[in-house]
Amino acid sequence: MGRVYAILGDIHANIDALNVVLEDARAQGVTNFVSVGDVVGYNAAPAECIRVVRDELKCPVVRGNHDHYVSYLDTSLADFHPAAAQVVEWTRSQLSEEDMQWLHDLPLQKPIMGFMLVHSTLDMPDRWGYVFDNQQAEANFNYQRTPLCFHGHTHVPIIYAYTPGGVVHYEPCDFKLELGQRLFINVGSVGQPRDGDPRASYVIYDMDSRFIRFRRLEYDVTAAQARCLEAGLPERCAERLGVGR
Ligand code: ZN
Numbered sequence: 001m002g003r004v005y006a007i008l009g010d011i012h013a014n015i016d017a018l019n020v021v022l023e024d025a026r027a028q029g030v031t032n033f034v035s036v037g038d039v040v041g042y043n044a045a046p047a048e049c050i051r052v053v054r055d056e057l058k059c060p061v062v063r064g065n066h067d068h069y070v071s072y073l074d075t076s077l078a079d080f081h082p083a084a085a086q087v088v089e090w091t092r093s094q095l096s097e098e099d100m101q102w103l104h105d106l107p108l109q110k111p112i113m114g115f116m117l118v119h120s121t122l123d124m125p126d127r128w129g130y131v132f133d134n135q136q137a138e139a140n141f142n143y144q145r146t147p148l149c150f151h152g153h154t155h156v157p158i159i160y161a162y163t164p165g166g167v168v169h170y171e172p173c174d175f176k177l178e179l180g181q182r183l184f185i186n187v188g189s190v191g192q193p194r195d196g197d198p199r200a201s202y203v204i205y206d207m208d209s210r211f212i213r214f215r216r217l218e219y220d221v222t223a224a225q226a227r228c229l230e231a232g233l234p235e236r237c238a239e240r241l242g243v244g245r
Contacts, residue, residue: 002208003113004029007187009036009152009202011053012066013091014191014241015045016227017200018052020219021190028204028215033057034112036152037119040103041066041084042192042237044227046091049191050099063106064119064153065128070095071103083234090233113207115148122149130154131186134167140184141167148177149184150203156195157188157203157214172214185212191224198244 006025011018025033039053039061040046053059069075069088077085092100108125109118120128121136122143130153131137137160140149144162159170162182177183188201195201199216206212225238 002206004031005112005205005207006030006033007036007117007150007203007205008033008053008059008190009119009150009187010038010064010155010189010191011035011049012038012189012191013040013043013046013049014200014224015048015052016221016224017191017217017219018049020217021200021202021215022052022057024215024217025202025204028213030204033059034110034117034150035059035061036064036117036150036187037062037106038064038066038152040070040091040095042087042233043224043241044231044233046070046094047096047099050095050102054102060110060112060117061106062110062117062119062125063103063108066091067103067106068128071100083236087233087237090231111146114146115150115205116144116146118149118151120151120153128153131160131184132156134160134169137169137184138162138167141182144182144184147180147182148205150187150205151184152187152189154186154194155189155192156186157201158186160184160186174211174213177210177212188214188216192241193244194240196244198242
C-alpha cells in the first residue's frame with residue numbers, strides 16, 4: 001500500500017484540536033504524518049503537543065517562528081505582538097530542556113518523498129514572510145524545485161499554482177495533482193484557524209492516487225479556551241479560537 005500523508009500545520013499547543021485531527025486522519029487511511037511547524041505558541045498544551053508529534057507520530061517537522069522564538073533564547077521579542085510574546089515566555093516555562101532542544105534543532109525546510117515542507121517560504125525561510133498574494137508566492141516558486149511544497153504560517157488554507165502566465169491561486173478543494181503542476185499549498189491551521197472558520201484544518205496527500213484533500217473538523221473549542229484561561233494566557237488567545245481569527 002502506498003503512503004498517505006497528513007500534513008499538519010500551526011498546531012499551536014492546541015491538544016484538543018490535534019487529537020480530533022489525528023482521529024480523523026487515521027479514519028481516512030493516513031499512514032504518515034508530517035508538519036509544517038509552529039507546534040507551540042498561543043495555546044495551553046505545548047508539552048503535550050510536542051510529545052504527540054515527536055514521540056507518538058515520530059513526525060518530520062520544520063521550525064516555525066513560534067518554535068524558533070521559544071527555543072532561541074537570544075531572539076528579541078520586540079517585533080512580536082505583546083500577547084504572542086507573553087505566550088512565548090509562558091511556553092518556555094512549560095517545556096523541559098529536551099523539548100527546548102528539539103524545537104531548537106528543527107530544520108527550516110525539509111524534503112520528504114518528492115515534496116517539500118517549509119513554515120513560511122522557501123526563498124527566505126528564516127525571515128518568516130507571510131504569503132497572502134500571488135506575488136509573494138512567486139518568490140517562493142523561484143526556490144521550489146519539487147512539484148509540491150506545503151507551508152503554513154498565515155493559518156489560512158489556500159493553493160498557489162505556478163503557471164506559464166504567472167502565479168494563480170485557488171480556494172481549498174479536493175483535486176488530483178497532474179503531471180507538470182507546481183503547487184505551493186497552505187494547509188491551514190490545526191490549532192488556531194484564521195479564515196473565519198474555527199474548525200481545525202489539515203491536508204491529506206495520497207501519493208498513489210495523487211489526490212490532495214483539505215479537511216475541516218469541529219473540535220471542543222470550549223475545552224481549548226478553558227485551558228488557555230486556566231493557564232493565565234491572554235484572553236484574546238481563547239477568544240480567537242471561537243471565531244477562527
Ligand atoms: Zn502560526
